[in-house]
Amino acid sequence: GQSLEQPSEVTAVEGAIVQINCTYQTSGFYGLSWYQQHDGGAPTFLSYNALDGLEETGRFSSFLSRSDSYGYLLLQELQMKDSASYFCAVRVEGGSTLGRLYFGRGTQLTVWP
Amino acid sequence: NAGVTQTPKFRVLKTGQSMTLLCAQDMNHEYMYWYRQDPGMGLRLIHYSVGEGTTAKGEVPDGYNVSRLKKQNFLLGLESAAPSQTSVYFCASSYLTGTSGRAGEQFFGPGTRLTVL
8 A cells, every 4th residue: 555644734934944754655656746735725736756866946845765765845935825735645656556646644834924 | 728627616415416526627638537635634536537438446436436538528426425425526637647857747626615414
C-alpha cells in the first residue's frame, strides 16, 4: 500500500519562512507533488520533484530525497494569502496504477499578521 | 479555456436516491479522475480513466460507477445514495505522460458539495 505523513497544522507570521515535511512509504515511486487548497476551493498544483534536490518556483521551493523517502515544501516571505491547506502527493507507476497520485491528509497553514 | 468544469455545484439527496455528477475538460487530457474529500482525510481516489471508453477503480470505489463515453467528459454515478457519501467531490484531469517537472500535475474542477440525508 501507500502511506504519506505530513503535519496536520503549521502556524507562522507574515514574512517568515515555513517548511512542511512529507514522508512516504510507497511502491513504484515516481515523484512527489505539492498542492495548495484554499478553504472552499479546488486544489491547485504547486510543484513536482522526480529527482533528488531542490526545485524553486518564486517564493516556494520543494525538496526531495528519494533515499530517505522524504520531501518538503518551503514557503518564504509568507503572506496572509498563503494561509491554506497543503497536500503532498506521490505519483506511482507500474501495474494497474498508471500514473495516479496518492495524497496525504494535508497540512493547514495559518499565517498571522 | 474553461479548464475543468463540474455540474452541479451543490446537491442534497435523500438516502436511496440516485444522481450523476458531470465533469468536462477542454484541455484534451487523456487521464481523468474522480476524488472525494472529507474533513481530515485528504483526497481519496474513487475511479479514474486513462482514455475514452476505459475506467478503473481507485481507493474507494464502492457505491459509485463511472463512464467515459467521450474523451472530454467523465461521469460519476451514485445509484443508491447513502449518508456516508456526503462529501465534496472533485474531478481532475491530466496529460497522458509527463517527463518534465509537471508530470505530477493534475487540473482540478471547482468541486460538487453533496449532502445525503
